[in-house]
Amino acid sequence: MTALHDFHDRDATVPVTLTWPGDHLMDEDLRRTLCGPGAPFERTVEDVLGTPLEVFAHRPPHLPALLVRARETMPDLPYLVFDGPEKETLTFARTHDLVAAYARVLAERHGVGKGDRVAVAAPNAREYVLAYWATLSLGAILVGLNGWWTAAEMDYGVELTEPVVVLGSGTPLERVSGAPWVRRTGTPVVALKELHRAALSLEQPPTALPRVELHEDDPAAIMFTSGTTGRPKGATISHRNFVYFTMHGSLGGAVNAVRDAGRYRQQPPDVQRASLCVSPLFHVSGAGVTIAVAPAVGLKVVFPGPGRWEAERVLKLTDEHLITQWSGVPTHYWRLLDHPDFDRYRTDQVTLAGSGGAVFAPELMRSIQRRMPGVQLGNGYGMTETLGTGTLINGSLLEEHPDSVGPAIPCTRVQVRGLDGEPLPEGEIGEIHIQGPGVFLGYWRNPEATEAVLAPGRWYRTGDYGRITDGRLYLESRIRDLILRGGENIYPIEIEHRLVEHPGIAEACVIGVPHRILGQEVKAFVVPEKGSRLTVEEVRAWAGETLAAFKVPAYVEFRDALPYNETGKVMKRLLEEEHEANP
Missing domain, CATH: 3.40.50.12780 (ANL, N-terminal domain)
Structure with missing residues (x-):
């Protein structure tokens, strides 16, 4: 097998390239069965649009x-x-x-x-x-x-x-x-x-x-x-992007099952794998699972019908159709767990609960395991331009490192680069770049925008900040979300994770707002738990217990709800516009 294996170097002065660690987790027999010559997931290096990339040798053509x-x-x-x-x-x-x-x-x-x-x-x-x-x-x-x-x-x-x-x-x-x-x-x-x-x-x-x-x-x-x-x-x-979307998951899942054998719930033998399609088909999550994964692995896809996402409908369909895997953002999981009728519905056949990009807060992970013991959690990092592919973390590795989005997936490489476009050593924060069979063809009829995000070698510039530590990627923030306060770089995700650990806070979102002297100041939008009587002082004190003083929100605004888009992500731009209109 020919492969691009330059698995992570721990020398703090050497630029790091993140690759899939699965080859290090398999014994020789399993490696030969899954990835050896002629095996289902044999990998090789081929020319892909002018760039040599590691790909699966035996893949469907389209x-x-x-x-x-x-x-x-x-x-x-x-x-x-x-x-x-x-x-x-x-x-x-x-x-x-x-x-x-x-x-x-x-x-x-x-x-x-x-x-x-x-x-x-x-x-x-x-x-x-x-x-x-x-x-x-x-x-x-x-x-x-x-x-x-x-x-x-x-x-x-x-x-x-x-x-x-x-x-x-x-x-x-x-x-x-x-x-x-x-x-x-x-x-x-x-x-x-x-x-x-x-x-x-x-x-x-x-x-x-x-x-x-x-x-x-x-x-x-x-x-x-x-x-x-x-x-x-x-x-x-491309067709290649879709086909790769399903193949990397099958190989990664097989290897992780060996790593965590006997640790998590097993799918009942008489139950077909089934998933709810809660994302629109014009989005990566909806199309990727429905069009690529389902026919490849025999997955049943259940569509809830018209209307917005509702916790009770998800629970009802999970029970009725024996859904085995959930996907969503942390907000969805909080609403499911907090639903008063949660225990009325059968969820013991759910073996996987996944998210994407939005890291599970430790308190959410604990809550899921309390209500659904033995369910395996998963999280990953990707975007439309990579059809959701990039990194993936689940099972015991996620439990040990809940703040990470994981190692690279099979055939994909990840680098964190500085302003000069050069890969950075371990632990340094820079812009995340992704290379692999999942990287898109480009922006339709927009060569300038394509050129701006595809670096030589078809490395996709994500626009996100992150760092690589011990073979895993950690997100810091989107570049556009970075708060620059008096010369200090502040990453909202760190503050948001601290805030939602408060028992009286259901959701939180942090943005930077203009400040005449400091450039920007930190503002938090907080959705209290039902019955909670939080004050601004309590929120700031909670943040200040573990965060540096310059990261503590200078402004706190309580809201009944946060504005979400159709994929379940908070629309920070709307909050920024609201603040500009009513500073």
Whole structure:
């Protein structure tokens, strides 16, 4: 096996590159079984878009191959479960056949072909998943328009990507239908329900997916960034990125299971792996699990139906469909654990509870283990531009290092670099860079923005601060969140973690606000626990017990709730704008 193994060097003066430590955790027999010549996860070095990268030698060539293989190997296994007004369960075989029919309609009635864009503006639904697959099977590119966008933002999205057809439902469809670009170009706008009816009405529905020549580095989807600086950018995600998303997790999971054998809950033998899809399909978490992971490993994906995330609905569906793995941000877990009817629902089959990027506070980890003993926690670090790939930590390693987002995943390398772009030694804080098969193709029709974030060797500049210590990555803050107070660098995440450890604080968010002399000062937005009678002085005193005086919030504002976006992350930009309007 040829591999890029330059696993972390502990010399404090030597630049550090973080790589996957799994090879050091396996004995020779397991290594040969999983990663040896001809094994499922054999790795090699290949040219990827002009850069030699470590990749899996035996990988599916593209996404449609995953669906075809699932239809052949587990045709009758439930794949998609919809719990909305129209309850329905689709097996892998039924999904495959419907996708083939959808693809024929898109090709024959709307002229969709390889390289064309198909935009979708809709909440999660059966038709959205099927249209997603049909688009991919034609070699076209799925453009996921954010369902919460305004009409003006929808217009920006379609004008940038120029889809040959726009699909949708509900309010998002109404907004995009009136987009000036759509009206000006006469681009057809089709309701997803209409597409479904047309597929079902075919006199001779196809039994196979379209024959299209696909390459793994062909674009598969355009996912828009959050747009924290300027307009959102369309991150172009390849088939390779999606395929890698599922393969690295399978290998990492197998090795970690050996490391933590007998320590955590085991999935009941008669229960299918199942996950709730609580993230929108236009987001990495929703599309990655539904489109890549599920057909690769036989995962059942349950869609809660329309409406915002609700703890009781999650608990009800977990019980009814025997959900085995949860995913969410810390706020979701607090709300689940604090729900008064938590014990009424069956959760003992849940074996995994994962987050992404937002580190589990120690108190939250303790609370989860109290209510769900034996469940394995996991956390990782990635972003849209890497399809969520980067680092991963779970099980005993997470318990030992709860403030870390872990080592690099298989085939991925991580560096922390200084302002000069050079890798830094262990323990020094700098900008996190990621290299691997998960790194995106670039921003759609935005070469300047692409060039700004892709360093030589296809290293992605994340815009986040972090440090590498003992083979693990630790997040410090997003660069834009860094508070500069009187020459001191302050990382909000450190203060936020301290605040939520207070028994009377449910949630906290910290930002920097302008100060005439210091440049910036620290402000905390605090959501008290129900019944708590916190004062500003108590909050500041609590922070000051463990934090340096310059990190203690100068201002504390109590709120009933924090503003979250559709992926469960606090929208700090809104809090900053509110403060500017009412200092």
